[in-house]
């Protein structure tokens with residue numbers, strides 16, 4: 434294949450490769466990438482681009498880290514794989530589980546590994562149901578999630594995802610999943626007089642649990658900062674209240690830290706911003722900085738105790754062939770070592786502030802910049818609207834989002850859009866000059882499309 438020309442590669446891709454979110458309309462001129470270094474990736478034509486979204490929010494330590502390749506090769510030479518079903522184990526999986534327990538929220542005491550984020554959330558939902566069955570509360574099965582949330586696309590994860598376009602061609606969803614509004618400071622509807630968005634959005638959870646019946650609800654799942662749904666940063670009063678409500682109703686709180694984990698928001702894990710701990714945490718992406726697929730869940734001592742104390746016939750009958758894959762775990766360990774050595778949470782916080790401040794300045798007076806979001810590490814977004822006063826979106830047929838995206842690519846920045854919101858989450862090694870370029874390219878691309 435290496436000898437195929439660039440145009441042959443495109444043709445073969447279009448003929449034989451099914452992509453995530455597959456549609457030929459979005460794949461008419463695929464960029465084919467061949468190399469990456471730091472926050473820069475190079476395509477098959479030799480053109481360089483700034484990686485504005487760290488791959489898919491995951492190449493946290495940046496591209497081209499030979500150390501990670503060496504860690505993988507060394508482990509593969511020694512033991513590439515063996516089953517980690519109960520009864521056998523391996524050293525990288527044990528060491529990584531220990532390491533994660535020491536890094537994550539204090540109450541999380543055990544780890545189950547998966548290959549990615551959706552698998553992690555599948556495991557989280559099943560574990561929540563398992564826990565309540567083990568506690569002789571078999572009716573506690575429902576999962577409350579939020580609109581705008583993204584939790585993956587396997588059938589349960591898709592049913593938790595709060596973006597209806599993911600459901601349309603795959604209905605019916607798994608029963609027992611329901612949605613409330615996210616604490617979207619720009620678009621939340623329904624605050625009572627005197628109530629903040631954080632309080633009102635948390636009240637929706639309280640009301641949903643009471644409406645459904647606390648004895649029927651297993652868990653509430655939330656991304657600390659919604660990523661794919663548009664970088665929605667919650668108000669500071671939201672998660673402390675959410676934690677209280679979950680505790681009050683004995684509903685498990687699942688934090689989906691698939692994007693926000695591993696230094697992305699300026700801390701190892703994002704609920705630290707609000708001093709809150711979940712009962713279950715899903716992780717993936719940054720755990721290996723995408724060098725190999727890995728994810729997982731971490732659970733509280735109480736949940737682990739339930740797993741350890743049920744009789745064998747009531748066991749946690751959940752499994753993945755690649756859970757605890759030694760090579761993936763060895764790469765994760767080296768990746769975490771790099772993050773610690775380079776104190777990448779600090780650069781994430783510093784560059785994140787520069788990115789958010791810079792975008793806020795660049796778009797302050799812009800007539801179509803509805804909302805500039807960010808301020809907690811390296812996650813930011815600029816939402817464009819047709820009318821700033823009414824917050825009305827552009828008509829879909831104007832294709833403002835895809836056109837801004839294309840103009841950014843022309844100027845050497847790849848990222849993704851959520852509707853008309855430009856999303857930013859570069860690798861945590863991004864430099865000041867690169868952050869400034871992300872901002873100026875976004876501003877120029879918007880001008881090219883909207884004329885201002």
Ligand SMILES: Cc1ncc(COP(=O)(O)O)c(C=O)c1O
Pocket residue numbers: 489548549550551552554583584585586656660661689690691692717718
């Ligand atoms: C918050 C969140 N959860 C879960 C997932 C699903 O992860 P995966 O694509 O590895 O299944 C994603 C992927 O983008 C995500 O952003």
